[in-house]
Amino acid sequence: MPEVLRRFVDPEVDRHLLDDEGEFIIDEVAKHWITLVLPVTAMAASMVFFIAMIVVPTVWALLMVIGLVLDAWAAIRIHQMHMDRFVITNMRVFRVHGIINQHLATMPMTRILDISVEQPLMGRLCGYGHFIFESAAQDQGLRVIRYVGDPEKRDLTIQRVIQMAGLRTNLAHPR
Structure with missing residues (x-):
């Protein structure tokens, strides 16, 4: 498939990685099946x-x-749902979405102050939720991520990455 056509069919999240900085994908999340x-x-x-x-x-x-x-x-x-990806890396979280015009919103792990997980009744029954990111910045490109499957697991993944990066102190073993 020609390169130009492939960009309209595949979200290609790998091309947004900072390979020379050692960034790698920990979790790539497509929209939950409920959106279909x-x-x-x-x-x-x-x-x-x-x-x-x-x-x-x-x-x-x-x-x-x-x-x-x-x-x-x-x-x-x-196709819009297929092209919408939420990605957790060892350095940041980002979302890529769009078919014709592609939008990339990113937030470094160092800027994440708080993560809220909202699960409506249907989300609790079907296994999806919505992430709400809070950061020090007033105007954010990455604030709400809707229809994330298995939100508790994804939240724990982000918390582990933040902890492993040493961005938060370990409460069980204070320094």
Whole structure:
């Protein structure tokens, strides 16, 4: 696949790493599967319109357009979810998202003051949550990350990275 085309199909988070500084990925998180429920439902609904073209042939063109619009919307939405990645490295956290225009928001581990994990009822049942990062900066590009699967595990991963980097003191063994 040509390089230019691949950038629209794969989020390529590796190209954002600081290889010469020894940065490596600890966890790469795609959106939780719950974000696909609405687009998949739209695709299923489009099939109803395509079948209705046979049953009601007088308005087949309208039914076909509705079905195609639903399919196009669902395909774009599914691809948007695929291109949205939250990455935890040994040095920072960052999010890459977007299909045509790609957006990169990053926060070094040293700037993370507080992480809140919000899990609505549906998130507790299905295993997803939303991260809210607090930092010393007033204007942040990386504040809320929505629909993170297994948020408790991801939070512990970030806390371990911060601890291993020596950015926080060990409460059990004060220095």
